[in-house]
Amino acid sequence: MAQTPQQRRANERFAKNEAAKRGKGPITKPKQASKSPISAGWVVLLAFVVCGGLLLELLRVVPELWSTVASMFSRITG
Secondary structure: OOOOHHHHHHHHHHHHHHHHHHOOOOOOOOOOOOOOOOOHHHHHHHHHHHHHHHHHHHHHHHHHHHHHHHHHHHHHHO
């Protein structure tokens, strides 16, 4: 099937635009700032709950460990 004059003109315009693009670098769109799915307040609350629980557990365990180490040391030395 032969091209019509209208199709030929459209193809020439397209080819001209593509040739012009080849000389240029890729067109990049401006990056949008990625938005976190969780707000900063929830992240802070979650960190507080996790780190606070860890801190309280360490405060509970460290004296027990200290007394165990001290009793072992006193058995060794005396």
